[in-house]
Amino acid sequence: MINKGHNRQILRIIMLGLIFFSGHISLKAQNKVLIIGIDGTRPDALLTAKTPNLDGLWQNGAYSFRAKTDPLSWSGVCWTSMLTGVWKEKHKVYSNSYKNPNVKDYPHFFRRAREQKPNLKTYSIANWKPVHTILQENDATVTIHRKTDAAVTKQVVKTLKNTDVDVLFLHLDNVDHAGHKYGYALENKKYIGAIEKTDKKVGEIIKALKKRKDYEKENWLVLVSTDHGGSGKGHGEAIPEHTTIFYIASGKDVTKGEIKKQVNVIDVAVTALKHLEVDIKKDWQLDGEVSGL
Ligand SMILES: [Zn+2]
Numbered sequence: 001m002i003n004k005g006h007n008r009q010i011l012r013i014i015m016l017g018l019i020f021f022s023g024h025i026s027l028k029a030q031n032k033v034l035i036i037g038i039d040g041t042r043p044d045a046l047l048t049a050k051t052p053n054l055d056g057l058w059q060n061g062a063y064s065f066r067a068k069t070d071p072l073s074w075s076g077v078c079w080t081s082m083l084t085g086v087w088k089e090k091h092k093v094y095s096n097s098y099k100n101p102n103v104k105d106y107p108h109f110f111r112r113a114r115e116q117k118p119n120l121k122t123y124s125i126a127n128w129k130p131v132h133t134i135l136q137e138n139d140a141t142v143t144i145h146r147k148t149d150a151a152v153t154k155q156v157v158k159t160l161k162n163t164d165v166d167v168l169f170l171h172l173d174n175v176d177h178a179g180h181k182y183g184y185a186l187e188n189k190k191y192i193g194a195i196e197k198t199d200k201k202v203g204e205i206i207k208a209l210k211k212r213k214d215y216e217k218e219n220w221l222v223l224v225s226t227d228h229g230g231s232g233k234g235h236g237e238a239i240p241e242h243t244t245i246f247y248i249a250s251g252k253d254v255t256k257g258e259i260k261k262q263v264n265v266i267d268v269a270v271t272a273l274k275h276l277e278v279d280i281k282k283d284w285q286l287d288g289e290v291s292g293l
Contacts, residue, residue, distance in 0.1 A: 029219035029252075033272045034209060035169045036222065037082070038198055039075060039128065040176025040184065042229035043067075043246035048186045049195040053203035054248070057224060061250035062292030067263035069228050069245045071238035075176070078227035078265055079131045083108050083169065085269035085288040091134075098133040106285075109269035110139040113167060116278050123159055126171035127152050149174045153201040157208040167276065170205070172198055176230075184230030184241070221251040221275040221293075223268055249292030251275075259292055267291040 043065040046054065069078045070088055076096035077088050084091045084106045092102040110122040121141045124132060129145045142159075146152045149172045156170050178194035185191060202224070209220060225248070231241040247263045249271065266288030273280055274290045 029217055030166070031219045031221070031275050031277055032165070033167045033275055034205075034220055034222045035167075035268060035272065036202060036205065036224040037079070037126075037131075037169065037171045038175055038195075038202075038224065038226050039171065039173045040179045040228060040230055040235065041195060041198075041226040041246065042184055042186075042241065043244060045184070045186055045192060045195055045229075046246055049192045049199070051196060051199035051202075053199045053206060054224065057202075057206070057222060057250040058246075058248045060256065061222075061248055062254040062256060062259050063249070064247045064259045064263040064291070065244075067225070067245045067247040067265065067267075069226075069243050069265040071243055073228035073235050073237060073242040075128065075227050076130060076133075079128075079171075080134055082225065082227065082265045082268045083110075083131075083134065085109060085266050085273070085284075085286040087266060087287050090285065090287070093134070096130060098130055101134050103134050103136055107136060108134050108139050109273055110167065110169075111136060112269075112273055112280075112284065113276050113278050114139065117276065120166040120276070121164055123163075123165050123168045124170075125152055125155050125159065125168070127173035128171055131171050149198065149201060153204055156205050160205070160208040160212060167272070172201060174198055175226075179230045179235075180233055183233050184235070219252055221249065221253065221272070223271060224248040224250075225265065225268055227265070247291060254292050261289075261291070263291045264288060 070081050074096055076093050076098055080091050080093040086106045091106045113120050123142045124140045125144045132143050146155055159165055175194045175198055178191045182188050182190040226245050228235045229242050235242045270286055270288035271290050
């Protein structure tokens with residue numbers, strides 16, 4: 001009789017241990033990254049526009065409104081820098097025509113992430129199709145091009161709702177369209193208006209993110225940035241109006257407040273890799289740094 005009770009006691013201790021141990025494991029949230037790319041958005045225009053959703057992200061997160069993009073401020077050059085973590089001298093994209101990008105040596109950060117974590121589900125959903133040029137086979141689990149920001153947003157919301165996505169990059173283009181058509185200026189109501197409409201889309205996306213079934217168990221880092229600014233009806237030059245960009249990082253692991261150091265467009269990929277707990281190798285020769293974590 002004594003033995004039986006004793007055994008039962010031991011069994012109870014083992015069971016309690018197992019419960020504690022499994023509880024402990026599930027406490028470790030799965031790290032995930034959402035990158036919202038808003039083409040052609042000047043930081044001063046962002047601060048002029050009424051953007052409650054973006055404000056919610058930066059005011060509760062880490063941010064810089066004096067970050068820098070490539071001096072050659074074309075979309076192709078700058079998106080490639082953002083997504084590879086290196087400057088154009090390495091990735092070799094010098095225009096929007098993406099001639100001979102050096103993706104072998106400096107691939108999209110999706111590839112770096114999946115080299116170490118092959119099970120990561122990586123999604124790229126873009127309005128401007130050329131942004132996908134640098135993706136090699138198997139870099140992205142899913143690559144989707146949509147012709148409008150509304151369709152991109154719809155696809156992103158659907159993806160966040162229904163899939164076990166780990167990394168999602170999305171690209172919205174309407175702000176840049178407004179800049180090219182009406183002018184990139186603070187006093188331009190149509191440019192400012194485009195930013196305000198885009199903010200509503202950001203709101204829909206964040207709402208969908210927070211409604212994920214396992215949102216509380218997941219640890220999302222949301223990064224929001226742009227490829228370049230603009231002046232007049234264009235961009236591409238090495239002047240502050242074109243090269244000054246914003247950078248926002250939001251999530252449990254960010255160090256809240258303004259980021260004091262110089263932030264650069266190349267920091268986006270590196271910060272994403274860091275959050276995904278990828279071991280960032282020296283021989284990758286990345287130019288970017290972790291910003292906001
Ligand atoms: Zn652009």
